[in-house]
Amino acid sequence: MLGAAPATPGFWDWSPDPPLALLVALAALYRIGGRRTFTPARTAPSQRRRSAAFYAALLVLAIALASPLDKLSEELFWAHMVQHVLLMLVAAPLLVVGRPWIRLWRSLPLSARRRLASTFLHGRRAAVLRAISRTLGSPAAGLALFSAVLLAWHVPALFDATLSSGALHALEHTLFFATAVLLFKQVIDSAPLRARMNDTQRLLYVVAAMTVSWVLAVVLALAPSPLYPHYAQLASRPGGISALADQQLAAGVMWVPGSITFMIIIFVYVHRWLAPQAPGPTSSRPPAGPGGRELGGANA
Numbered sequence: 001m002l003g004a005a006p007a008t009p010g011f012w013d014w015s016p017d018p019p020l021a022l023l024v025a026l027a028a029l030y031r032i033g034g035r036r037t038f039t040p041a042r043t044a045p046s047q048r049r050r051s052a053a054f055y056a057a058l059l060v061l062a063i064a065l066a067s068p069l070d071k072l073s074e075e076l077f078w079a080h081m082v083q084h085v086l087l088m089l090v091a092a093p094l095l096v097v098g099r100p101w102i103r104l105w106r107s108l109p110l111s112a113r114r115r116l117a118s119t120f121l122h123g124r125r126a127a128v129l130r131a132i133s134r135t136l137g138s139p140a141a142g143l144a145l146f147s148a149v150l151l152a153w154h155v156p157a158l159f160d161a162t163l164s165s166g167a168l169h170a171l172e173h174t175l176f177f178a179t180a181v182l183l184f185k186q187v188i189d190s191a192p193l194r195a196r197m198n199d200t201q202r203l204l205y206v207v208a209a210m211t212v213s214w215v216l217a218v219v220l221a222l223a224p225s226p227l228y229p230h231y232a233q234l235a236s237r238p239g240g241i242s243a244l245a246d247q248q249l250a251a252g253v254m255w256v257p258g259s260i261t262f263m264i265i266i267f268v269y270v271h272r273w274l275a276p277q278a279p280g281p282t283s284s285r286p287p288a289g290p291g292g293r294e295l296g297g298a299n300a
Contacts, residue, residue, distance in 0.1 A: 030104055033102070054098030061177075077231045077247055088146075101190070147209070149175045188265070
């Protein structure tokens with residue numbers, strides 16, 4: 001029996017669920033860490049741009065997870081795909097560009113930071129965590145996890161399961177975002193996280209990731225019938241479109257808007273490859289401040 005479609009959400013139907021509260025908490029922690037971080041005048045403009053990128057990432061996450069888009073995604077597959085694109089291909093790279101790691105770390109009390117750092121770096125019980133961290137930080141792991149998570153969660157049985165389980169849906173979105181961060185930190189400098197590849201390797205890496213998303217888009221676009229029973233069984237949809245047309249629109253979202261971030265990064269590295277390299281300083285290491293601490297960079 002066909003189920004009745006829920007009422008279409010309006011513009012003001014925002015949800016104050018845990019994701020929104022978490023984003024507000026992250027913004028507050030970033031602000032606290034910023035007050036505890038000295039920023040030299042020469043790096044202040046770049047730090048303002050990074051802060052803007054971080055807050056923009058939080059805003060995009062709020063739109064994806066707590067705005068009417070979240071409710072609309074229960075009725076329209078293409079809206080659900082917009083959610084996924086925002087999480088993986090907008091919010092994640094913005095967060096990496098924002099480099100919030102040091103400021104979020106410094107939002108913790110000094111005693112807690114010292115204890116956590118000592119335990120993680122030298123504790124025997126943390127040896128497994130250190131090994132996992134090294135593995136997850138590798139380029140191969142970043143690409144493999146991004147690809148596997150993207151494709152696996154779009155298997156019809158698993159995708160439909162997320163629509164009937166709030167916990168599973170939250171896990172899906174968390175993995176989408178986390179694996180995208182692991183991917184983009186390999187191609188976007190985000191100190192103190194280290195990208196291990198040269199420009200040519202990064203270019204090929206991005207092309208490989210984009211190809212995976214294109215494979216998913218092609219499968220959705222060329223399927224002769226709706227793949228997801230949840231959407232196929234709805235009695236009606238906003239706009240009166242069919243389930244198959246909805247699925248094809250979702251494929252278009254993944255194929256075109258979902259490629260924009262990848263194309264921007266590709267253009268940047270192609271431009272670097274083609275443009276003549278200007279002679280730079282003999283050392284890019286920031287000058288040391290009092291006590292031998294470096295100014296700027298990760299401390300900015």
